[in-house]
Amino acid sequence: MGFLSLRWQALIALSLILLLVNGALALMAYHQSLAQFELQQSGVRANQVRQLLGLLENNYEEMTRLVSVVRTLGQNAPADTPGGRDFGARLARGLESEGALLGLEWDIRLVLWINPAGVPVLIWPADAQVPDAALFAGLRGADEGVARLFMCRPECLQFLAAPILWEGETGGILVLGRSLADALLAFNALTGAEVAVFTGAATDSADMSTAVRYPAMTHPSRTEPIIHAIAADLVAAPSGVAGGGQPVLGELGGHWFEVFRVDALAPGISALLVNDVTAERQAIQAATRISILLGLGGLILSGSLLFWVAQSSVGRLQRIAVALPLLADNRYRELRARLPPVGGRLAPKDELDQLSETAQALTDRMELLQRDREEAEARLVWLADHDPLTRLFNRRRFNDDFSRVLDAALRFGHRGALLFLDLDQFKDVNDLSGHQVGDLMLQRVGDQLGKLAHPSDILARLGGDEFALVLPECNADTALEYAERIQAAVRSIIVREHVRVHRVTASIGIALFPDQGQDAHELLANADLAMFQAKEKGRGRWHLFSADDRAREQADARVTWRDKIAEGLREDRFELHFQPIVDIASGIVQHWEALLRMRDPRGELVYPDRFIPIAEKTGQIRAIDHWVLAHAVTLLGRDPRLRLAINLSGSAMDDDSLLPDIERLLTGHRVTPTRLTFEVTETAAVGSIARATELMQGIRQLGCRFALDDFGTGYASYAYLRKLPVDDVKIDGAFVRDLATNREDRIFVKAITDMAHGMGKRVIAEYVENAEIYAVLSELGVDCAQGYYLGRPAPHAESVELPRPLAVA
Numbered sequence: 001m002g003f004l005s006l007r008w009q010a011l012i013a014l015s016l017i018l019l020l021v022n023g024a025l026a027l028m029a030y031h032q033s034l035a036q037f038e039l040q041q042s043g044v045r046a047n048q049v050r051q052l053l054g055l056l057e058n059n060y061e062e063m064t065r066l067v068s069v070v071r072t073l074g075q076n077a078p079a080d081t082p083g084g085r086d087f088g089a090r091l092a093r094g095l096e097s098e099g100a101l102l103g104l105e106w107d108i109r110l111v112l113w114i115n116p117a118g119v120p121v122l123i124w125p126a127d128a129q130v131p132d133a134a135l136f137a138g139l140r141g142a143d144e145g146v147a148r149l150f151m152c153r154p155e156c157l158q159f160l161a162a163p164i165l166w167e168g169e170t171g172g173i174l175v176l177g178r179s180l181a182d183a184l185l186a187f188n189a190l191t192g193a194e195v196a197v198f199t200g201a202a203t204d205s206a207d208m209s210t211a212v213r214y215p216a217m218t219h220p221s222r223t224e225p226i227i228h229a230i231a232a233d234l235v236a237a238p239s240g241v242a243g244g245g246q247p248v249l250g251e252l253g254g255h256w257f258e259v260f261r262v263d264a265l266a267p268g269i270s271a272l273l274v275n276d277v278t279a280e281r282q283a284i285q286a287a288t289r290i291s292i293l294l295g296l297g298g299l300i301l302s303g304s305l306l307f308w309v310a311q312s313s314v315g316r317l318q319r320i321a322v323a324l325p326l327l328a329d330n331r332y333r334e335l336r337a338r339l340p341p342v343g344g345r346l347a348p349k350d351e352l353d354q355l356s357e358t359a360q361a362l363t364d365r366m367e368l369l370q371r372d373r374e375e376a377e378a379r380l381v382w383l384a385d386h387d388p389l390t391r392l393f394n395r396r397r398f399n400d401d402f403s404r405v406l407d408a409a410l411r412f413g414h415r416g417a418l419l420f421l422d423l424d425q426f427k428d429v430n431d432l433s434g435h436q437v438g439d440l441m442l443q444r445v446g447d448q449l450g451k452l453a454h455p456s457d458i459l460a461r462l463g464g465d466e467f468a469l470v471l472p473e474c475n476a477d478t479a480l481e482y483a484e485r486i487q488a489a490v491r492s493i494i495v496r497e498h499v500r501v502h503r504v505t506a507s508i509g510i511a512l513f514p515d516q517g518q519d520a521h522e523l524l525a526n527a528d529l530a531m532f533q534a535k536e537k538g539r540g541r542w543h544l545f546s547a548d549d550r551a552r553e554q555a556d557a558r559v560t561w562r563d564k565i566a567e568g569l570r571e572d573r574f575e576l577h578f579q580p581i582v583d584i585a586s587g588i589v590q591h592w593e594a595l596l597r598m599r600d601p602r603g604e605l606v607y608p609d610r611f612i613p614i615a616e617k618t619g620q621i622r623a624i625d626h627w628v629l630a631h632a633v634t635l636l637g638r639d640p641r642l643r644l645a646i647n648l649s650g651s652a653m654d655d656d657s658l659l660p661d662i663e664r665l666l667t668g669h670r671v672t673p674t675r676l677t678f679e680v681t682e683t684a685a686v687g688s689i690a691r692a693t694e695l696m697q698g699i700r701q702l703g704c705r706f707a708l709d710d711f712g713t714g715y716a717s718y719a720y721l722r723k724l725p726v727d728d729v730k731i732d733g734a735f736v737r738d739l740a741t742n743r744e745d746r747i748f749v750k751a752i753t754d755m756a757h758g759m760g761k762r763v764i765a766e767y768v769e770n771a772e773i774y775a776v777l778s779e780l781g782v783d784c785a786q787g788y789y790l791g792r793p794a795p796h797a798e799s800v801e802l803p804r805p806l807a808v809a
Contacts, residue, residue, distance in 0.1 A: 015303050022295025029291045033284040041277070045247065045260055048191050048273055052262065055183040056158065060148055063160040063176050066106060067146075071164050071174060073098055087166040088113055088122050095124040109157055110177030116170050150266035152199050152215040156180040180216050187218075194223040194274040197265065198235060226252055226274055231259040235272065249277070256281040316340040316352045320359060332363045387461040389439055390446030398460035398468060402520045405458065405472050410514055416472045417479035420509040420527035421449075421486065423465035424539040429504070433497040441495050441504060448489040452482070467506075468524070476512060476544065483508045483542040491540065505540030507531050516545050561614040564600070568611075569623055573599045576631055577793035581645065581764060581786045584778050591643035591677065593786065594632050595793050596624070612649075621649045625658065630665060636676060637669030645677035645707060650684030653691040659698045666702065673703030677728065681710045685724055696725045707764070712752060722759065729756045731782075733767030740772035750780045757781070 073094025091113055095102075102108035112131065113122040120131075149159040157177040164171040184195045197216040212235055217223050227235065230250030247260035255278045262271045323338035339360060342353045385397035393401070402418075409416055423445065430438040442465065449467060453459040458470035469486070471479060486508060495502045509531030517523035526545045534543035568574055578592040598606040615621040625648060632646045652658055666673055678699055685692040685708060696706045707728035708721070712735055721729065731752055735745050753763045765777050768787030777785055 011303055011306055014306055015299060018295075018299045018302060022292070022299060026288060026291040026295060030284070030288045033287055037277075037280055037284060040280075041247070041258060041275070044275065045273070048187075048193055048275075049262055051191060052183075052187050052195070052271065052273070055187055056150075056180075056265070059158050059178055059180075059183050060160055062106065063158065063178055064146060064162070066102070066108065066176060067160065067162045067164075067174055070095075070102070070111060070176065087164075087171050088115065092122055092124075099124050107179045107182050108176055109155070109179050110159075110175070112175040112177075114173040114175065116172045150269060152197065152213075152269055154213075154215055156197055156216040156269075184216055184218050192276070194218045194226075196223055196227055196272045196274070197269060198272065199269050223274055226257050227259065227272055230257055231261075231272055231274075234259060234261050254278075313350070313352055316356070320352070320355055324359060327359075327363060327366065330366075332367055335363055336360060387446075390443055390461045392446050392450070392467075393458065393460035395460065395462045398458060398462065398470075399520055401458045402470055402523075405470060406513060406518065406520060406523075409472070410518060414473060415475055415515075416470065416513050417474040417476070417482075418511045418513065418523050418527050419469040419471070419479065419483060419486065420511070420524065420531050421467040421469070421490075421506045422509075422531050422535070423490075424505045424507055424535070426465040426504060429495075429502050433500055433502065437495060437497045437502065441493065441502060444493045444495065445490060445504070445506075448493060449486065452485055452489060468527075476510075479510050479512065480542070480544065483510060487540055487542065507534040507539070508542035509534055509545065510542060511545045516547075561611055562618045562620065565598075565611055565615050565618070565620050565624075568598050569620070569627060574624070574627055574631075575599065575795060576628070576635075577795050578644075579786060579793040580791040581784050582790045584774070584782060584785050590784055591645055591675075593645045593679070594628065594635075594647075596628055596647070616649065616651065619651075621651045622655055625649055625652050625655065626661060629658075629661065633665040633669050633671055633676065636671045643675045643677075645679050645705075647709065648678055648680045648684075650681070650688070652680070653684065653688040653695055659695065659702075662699065662704070663702055666704075674705065677705040677707055679707045679709040679730065682708055682712070682732075683710065689723065693724060700725060700727075712748065721755070721761075726761060728762045728764055730764045730766055730786075733787075736765045736767045736773060736777075736787075737769065739765075739776050740770070746776065746780065749777075749782065753781050 070091075073091060095111060099111065102111070110128050110131075111122075111124040112120055114120050145163070147161040149161070151157060151159065157179060159175060159177050161173050161175045164174050166172075180197065184197070187193070187195055195216075195218050196214050198212050198214045200212045214220075214224065214227075229252050231248050234248050247258050249256065249258050251257075255276060258275045258277045259272055262273060265271055319338060319340045323335050326332075326335040326338070339356050340352075342349070342356050385393060387394045405416065408414065423441075426438065426441070429441055442461070445467065446461060449459055449469065453469060456472055458468075458472075460468050462468050469482070471482060474482075487506060490504060490506045493504060509527040509529065511517060511523045511527040511530060513523055517526050530543045530545040534541040537543065575597050576594045577597050578594055580589045581591050581593060582588065583590045596608050596612075598608075598611060600606055612621070612624075615624055628646050632644050636642055636644060648658075665671075666676070680692065685696075699706055705727040706725065707730055708724060708726045709730045710732040711721070711729050712732045729752065731749060735748050735752075739745050739749060749765070756763045762783045763781075764784040764786060765773075765782050766786050768774055768777065768785040768789050770789050773787075774785055774789060
């Protein structure tokens with residue numbers, strides 16, 4: 001295909017788009033104007049129908065009043081005149097003298113008196129045509145009240161018939177007929193619309209005049225041509241509801257007319273209303289023409305402007321396109337010379353200026369890329385060996401260098417020492433002041449250690465708050481001297497954060513090589529054991545590894561239990577046992593506490609005091625918390641009668657995944673949240689009061705309950721009970737075990753119970769071992785009890801029939 005400049009492509013495309021948009025807008029404006037016109041006319045039509053029917057109704061009301069006037073014409077005649085007291089004779093004389101006034105003032109065309117026998121005996125004027133049988137049929141109801149009738153035979157008259165009384169007796173029926181002409185002329189003067197009343201139905205005849213008759217019409221010379229030219233189909237349509245039928249719109253003689261049909265006048269009688277809408281139609285056409293002209297003008301203007309802009313822009317784009325290939329040949333100076341200049345014109349910067357600037361920036365970047373790449377590679381090499389926070393060696397570099405030092409020591413018979421440092425209570429710094437302050441503390445420690453180390457020494461941060469220092473040429477005394485110097489340097493570090501002042505100490509484990517190990521792994525393990533031995537002595541101590549240390553045995557036990565716990569989780573050897581919590585007043589089981597147990601490989605039961613402390617130290621306690629939660633909710637999903645309480649560890653206070661996991665499990669198993677209670681010990685809750693409060697509030701918002709376990713064991717129990725959002729308070733068993741014989745325990749339990757009840761909390765007593773304790777708890781007002789007297793922990797709570805009453809022995 002041939003080449004077509006971008007400027008022409010843009011001009012053609014934009015012209016087509018604008019043409020379509022302007023055409024669509026003009027069409028939308030036209031249709032919107034028509035819709036507004038139709039909305040306006042629908043209101044006009046409805047109003048005209050109401051006005052026409054209102055004028056007809058007004059005629060009937062005036063005729064009702066005229067009946068009384070006409071009747072008095074007969075009463076006012078003297079009684080001694082011929083005819084005497086005969087009403088017909090008197091009415092005839094009254095009409096002869098006053099009847100002309102009825103025709104002139106009220107357009108009354110007919111007065112008819114029908115005697116009590118139903119015979120029409122008087123008609124006025126005398127030459128009036130006697131109504132046909134249809135009129136009499138329509139007026140049959142006049143004996144009981146006023147009757148109305150509208151007929152066009154041939155003239156359109158409104159008839160009103162009313163019974164009259166003459167000297168206390170029925171005087172027959174008086175009928176008035178009034179012409180429709182005045183009402184139609186009044187309607188025309190009021191609305192400006194023409195009216196044509198017609199009777200009959202359309203036939204197949206081509207000449208509508210043979211089938212339809214127009215007995216009443218305003219301005220016939222103007223109205224009749226409009227109807228024949230525009231509304232022939234509307235006249236021929238079947239009768240509809242009042243004001244019904246769709247209006248027709250047409251043009252005649254340069255004028256626009258809207259004709260619609262009204263079918264509510266009388267059976268077989270309809271009307272056509274004709275409105276001149278020429279002004280409205282001309283306004284719509286004028287608005288449409290203006291919209292089209294404006295669109296075409298905008299199209300020409302925008303096309304001209306686009307062509308002028310494109311003429312300059314495409315030229316600059318061509319210069320950029322020619323210059324960019326020079327980038328691949330590294331001809332940066334030539335490329336800059338060929339790029340179009342940025343700025344210097346009256347117009348503001350545009351995308352082509354940005355493109356030119358980008359090309360120049362890319363050129364500069366490409367020149368610097370090689371140097372940046374070399375610097376980045378050097379940085380990566382450095383990061384592979386160093387800790388970015390403290391800028392010390394990392395564990396990988398430490399292991400490599402330490403292995404080389406050990407090889408040289410073994411080869412040449414040299415001695416050295418490994419010092420393993422762990423900062424004491426460093427976690428408190430992060431928890432209280434945040435990781436940013438903790439990082440600053442680690443940097444300060446690294447700086448102090450760097451000042452003490454010689455260039456031949458190996459100093460590294462192994463991870464977290466652990467550091468290691470290798471002294472290649474060193475004996476035990478020198479190593480101990482270094483440990484003392486390190487302790488003093490670390491103690492001198494002070495980090496301030498607002499009102500807090502943080503100081504740290506370090507526990508140091510020392511292992512000598514090659515006497516206490518001949519490879520890096522063994523020496524690190526021995527130094528780690530020595531470090532734990534130092535921590536056992538207290539903060540800021542050091543310990544020199546000895547083969548006789550019991551620390552190895554303890555560590556081995558810790559590692560062994562860590563493996564057992566991991567194996568138990570992996571092989572699903574944990575299980576839940578259930579102990580009932582009983583309502584003291586009724587003896588009914590309120591819910592069950594789920595207690596964790598583990599099976600060893602031989603199937604023997606292992607109680608939590610054996611493995612929970614190890615799990616808390618190794619961090620496995622979180623996995624255990626989630627295991628207990630998942631299995632408890634699963635049991636609740638199986639048995640809708642079951643209610644459970646499960647224990648949370650202190651680690652749960654910092655477990656951000658716990659709350660979403662609870663919500664997911666409850667939803668997945670369709671468990672009502674109120675059936676699940678969470679228990680946490682007072683020590684764990686108070687130890688992290690802010691996090692505990694946040695967790696409790698979150699769990700309670702889900703609908704679950706929360707219980708404070710082992711209450712009264714320490715801290716300021718009374719003060720914290722007010723702050724913690726718990727539902728239940730479980731009194732520690734130490735205050736319940738001797739309740740039957742110990743007066744002080746009774747006073748304490750009573751105080752806790754009254755205080756908890758005052759706060760709207762339920763009280764549960766643990767370690768209920770006999771009937772005497774159970775009875776005392778009932779006297780003290782404790783709500784629930786738990787202990788061996790009421791039931792020992794047992795597996796398979798879902799198989800127990802619930803609820804079951806438990807009576808006091």
